[in-house]
Amino acid sequence: MKKVHILNYGLGNVFSLYNAIKYKHGNVNLLNKKQNFNDVEILFIPGVGSFNQAMNILNRDFKKLLIHLNSNKIKIVGICLGHHLLFTEGDEGGACSGLGLINGKIKLLKKRNSSDVLPNIGWREIKLKSPKLSIFKKYDKHKFYFCHSYFSKLKYSNQSVFSSSYCHNEFSCMVYDENIFGLQFHPEKSREIGLELINDIIRY
Amino acid sequence: MIQRIIGRIDIKNEFVIKGINFEGLRKIGDPIEIAQKFYEYKLDEIFIYDAVASLYGRNSLFELIKKITKEIFIPVCLSGGIRSLKDIERALLSGADKVGLNSAIVKNPKLLKKASKVFGLSNIVATIEAKKKTDTYWEIYINNGRDQTGISLIDWINKVQDYGCGEIILSSIDRDGTLKGFDLDLINFVSKRSKINVPLILSGGCSNYNDIINLKKKHKSVSCAIASALHYNKINKKDFLKR
Numbered sequence: 001m002k003k004v005h006i007l008n009y010g011l012g013n014v015f016s017l018y019n020a021i022k023y024k025h026g027n028v029n030l031l032n033k034k035q036n037f038n039d040v041e042i043l044f045i046p047g048v049g050s051f052n053q054a055m056n057i058l059n060r061d062f063k064k065l066l067i068h069l070n071s072n073k074i075k076i077v078g079i080c081l082g083h084h085l086l087f088t089e090g091d092e093g094g095a096c097s098g099l100g101l102i103n104g105k106i107k108l109l110k111k112r113n114s115s116d117v118l119p120n121i122g123w124r125e126i127k128l129k130s131p132k133l134s135i136f137k138k139y140d141k142h143k144f145y146f147c148h149s150y151f152s153k154l155k156y157s158n159q160s161v162f163s164s165s166y167c168h169n170e171f172s173c174m175v176y177d178e179n180i181f182g183l184q185f186h187p188e189k190s191r192e193i194g195l196e197l198i199n200d201i202i203r204y
Numbered sequence: 205m206i207q208r209i210i211g212r213i214d215i216k217n218e219f220v221i222k223g224i225n226f227e228g229l230r231k232i233g234d235p236i237e238i239a240q241k242f243y244e245y246k247l248d249e250i251f252i253y254d255a256v257a258s259l260y261g262r263n264s265l266f267e268l269i270k271k272i273t274k275e276i277f278i279p280v281c282l283s284g285g286i287r288s289l290k291d292i293e294r295a296l297l298s299g300a301d302k303v304g305l306n307s308a309i310v311k312n313p314k315l316l317k318k319a320s321k322v323f324g325l326s327n328i329v330a331t332i333e334a335k336k337k338t339d340t341y342w343e344i345y346i347n348n349g350r351d352q353t354g355i356s357l358i359d360w361i362n363k364v365q366d367y368g369c370g371e372i373i374l375s376s377i378d379r380d381g382t383l384k385g386f387d388l389d390l391i392n393f394v395s396k397r398s399k400i401n402v403p404l405i406l407s408g409g410c411s412n413y414n415d416i417i418n419l420k421k422k423h424k425s426v427s428c429a430i431a432s433a434l435h436y437n438k439i440n441k442k443d444f445l446k447r
Binding site: 012013014015016019020023048049050053081115117118119121122123145147148149186188189190191192194195 | 206208246248270273274275277278279296297298299300301321322323324325326327370371400401402403404424425427
């Protein structure tokens with residue numbers, strides 16, 4: 001069984017993700033700063049707070065870990081803000097460099113009508129963009145729970161596995177490249193189908 | 205579809221309770237069983253509210269939240285008696301995804317500003333208890349609909365959005381637990397008199413599934429929270445399942 005860790009880098013709903021992985025996969029641990037990371041086989045990066053704040057913590061406490069993961073092509077799964085951090089740059093609270101594992105920028109969703117509200121909170125359908133990962137086809141047109149104001153604008157659109165839309169903004173909601181997965185929605189809060197998706201990502 | 209249906213669980217001393225107009229609290233059952241029932245009904249989220257925490261100056265639901273969220277994989281918001289950044293951190297580390305704030309931010313609005321900055325806007329919910337005073341004036345209350353504040357609802361809605369919150373849960377004290385339908389008076393007043401920039405959830409009064417449909421027809425983007433209609437089985441499970 002693969003050793004799954006969740007990056008515990010601050011004040012997240014870490015426990016939710018912990019419960020969700022534990023329920024299906026069984027084995028999961030939190031990874032705290034200064035902890036030995038040599039046995040990490042898959043790392044989930046959850047997220048809460050702002051892009052800037054999160055990057056400051058990652059750069060301060062987890063720089064060696066992230067270099068180790070990337071140079072050994074260890075699987076990283078970013079969720080919501082954790083997914084944003086994978087990108088080149090964010091503009092939440094001023095421009096800020098991200099981890100640069102996926103090419104692209106994080107931008108604020110645009111309101112089109114005066115009655116539009118942000119954040120985008122609720123259950124939205126996801127649409128398959130790239131058929132190359134056949135294992136994920138079964139999630140096409142299913143609903144997952146979203147809660148966000150920012151979205152990822154990819155440089156290479158073929159890295160997008162699923163897209164979703166809100167107030168006429170269409171955006172990528174799942175990215176994949178080599179050892180990197182990023183999800184805009186919360187599979188850990190999306191009932192059984194979300195748990196299944198987490199498990200498929202772990203096994204992929 | 206924008207509208208969400210949120211199951212509301214009011215708790216006092218480890219029991220789910222429900223009052224009428226926030227008074228005369230009646231025992232309903234076990235929180236874990238009722239949360240499980242809401243999950244099986246395919247509700248979109250669960251809102252858990254400690255009805256007496258603010259009044260008694262305590263909060264005791266962290267252990268309960270841990271148990272509830274172990275096998276329920278939808279968003280859970282915890283509210284009632286959350287008074288500090290430390291409390292919010294504990295709630296999130298206990299399995300809650302969002303935290304609702306009312307009494308504490310009425311007394312100290314800066315807490316709201318700090319909380320949404322530290323934990324991210326979308327994890328902080330402003331919970332508001334409102335009561336009609338005249339046709340043009342609604343007032344907000346604290347401590348489970350018990351103490352009036354002298355603050356106008358419209359001023360407060362503007363302020364919480366200004367200070368930063370990801371959502372507003374607006375409870376009608378007049379309709380709470382009455383099963384007389386949602387307070388359309390209230391929601392009409394709010395949509396006319398204020399600019400709502402964040403998702404709004406209306407709570408109080410829902411008596412059947414038609415109330416939900418009617419609310420959606422008139423206020424497309426407004427979500428709702430329901431409790432009594434679920435506790436007293438006024439809505440069929442299959443109405444929720446067919447959504």
